[in-house]
Amino acid sequence: MPALSALAVALLALLAFLAGVVDAVAGGGGLITVPALIASGLPPHLVLGTNKGQSVFGALSALLRFRRSGILDPARARAAFPAGLGGSLSGAGLVLLVRPEILRPVVLALLAAVALFTAFRPRLPGGSFRLFPVRPSRAPLAAALIAFALGAYDGFFGPGTGTFLILAFALVLGDGATRASGEAKVVNFASNLAALGLFALRGTVLWRVALPMAVGQFAGSALGAHLALARGDAFVRRVVVGVVLLVCVKLALDLARS
Numbered sequence: 723m724p725a726l727s728a729l730a731v732a733l734l735a736l737l738a739f740l741a742g743v744v745d746a747v748a749g750g751g752g753l754i755t756v757p758a759l760i761a762s763g764l765p766p767h768l769v770l771g772t773n774k775g776q777s778v779f780g781a782l783s784a785l786l787r788f789r790r791s792g793i794l795d796p797a798r799a800r801a802a803f804p805a806g807l808g809g810s811l812s813g814a815g816l817v818l819l820v821r822p823e824i825l826r827p828v829v830l831a832l833l834a835a836v837a838l839f840t841a842f843r844p845r846l847p848g849g850s851f852r853l854f855p856v857r858p859s860r861a862p863l864a865a866a867l868i869a870f871a872l873g874a875y876d877g878f879f880g881p882g883t884g885t886f887l888i889l890a891f892a893l894v895l896g897d898g899a900t901r902a903s904g905e906a907k908v909v910n911f912a913s914n915l916a917a918l919g920l921f922a923l924r925g926t927v928l929w930r931v932a933l934p935m936a937v938g939q940f941a942g943s944a945l946g947a948h949l950a951l952a953r954g955d956a957f958v959r960r961v962v963v964g965v966v967l968l969v970c971v972k973l974a975l976d977l978a979r980s
Contacts, residue, residue: 726762731934734758738776738935742942745777745910746784747903747950748961749884752777755935756880768928770817771921773880775932778914780939785911787947788904798895799908801862802869806912809873814917817878818924856894864894869909876913877920884910899958903950 726734737758745751752773759769788794856864868890876883887906891897897905921927950958 739938739942746946771926776935780943783943805869806873809870810877810913810916813877873913
C-alpha cells in the first residue's frame with residue numbers, strides 16, 4: 723500500500739471540499755473523489771471504503787441544511803431512509819466478494835459509464851413535469867423503490883448516485899431541481915452510512931485519509947446546500963451542466979494519456 727504524504731492528503735481534502743459543494747447541489751461528487759483516490763495509488767477496496775468514510779459526512783451536512791429549510795417530505799424520508807440502508811448493504815456486501823484484481827477494471831468501467839450517462843442524460847426537469855407519473859398516495863413507496871435501487875448502486879460503486887437520485891425524483895415524483903437535491907440527500911446519507919459500517923468492519927477504510935477528507939466534505943456540502951437553496955432551480959441546473967462538461971474534459975484527457 724502506498725504511503726501518502728501530508729501534502730497528498732491535504733490535496734485530497736481540498737478536492738473533497740470541491741466535491742462536497744458539487745455533490746450538495748447536483749450530485750456527482752464521487753466523480754471527483756474516486757478518481758483522486760485511485761490516482762493516489764490506493765487499492766480498489768480501500769478507494770471505495772475510504773470514499774465512503776469521507777462522503778458520509780458530506781451527505782449529513784447537506785441533509786441537515788436541507789432539512790432546516792423545510793423542503794423535505796417527512797413521509798417520503800421515513801420510507802426512503804431504511805430502503806436506502808438496505809440497498810446499500812446489499813451493494814456493499816457484493817463488492818466485498820469481488821477480488822481486487824477483478825474490481826479495478828470494473829471500477830474504471832463503471833466510472834466511465836456514469837460519466838457518459840451524466841453527459842448525455844435528459845435535461846433535468848423543473849416544476850411539476852413527470853415522465854413517469856406517480857399518484858401522491860404512492861409517493862413514499864416510489865421513493866423507497868428508488869432509494870433501494872440506487873442505494874444498492876451506491877453501496878457497490880457510488881459515483882454519480884446523487885445525480886441519478888435527483889433525476890429519479892424529478893422524473894418520477896415531479897420534484898423541482900432544488901427539492902430533488904434535498905430529497906436525494908436522505909438516500910445519500912442512508913446508503914453512505916450503511917456501506918461505511920460494512921466497509922469499516924472489514925477494515926477497508928483508511929481513516930488517516932478519510933477523516934481529513936471528511937472535514938473538507940462537510941464544509942463543502944454545507945456551502946453547496948446553502949447555494950442550492952439560495953439560488954434555486956436554475957442555479958442547480960447550471961451546476962449539473964458544469965459537472966457534465968468537467969467529466970467530459972477528464973475523460974478526454976484520460977483517453978489522450980492512454
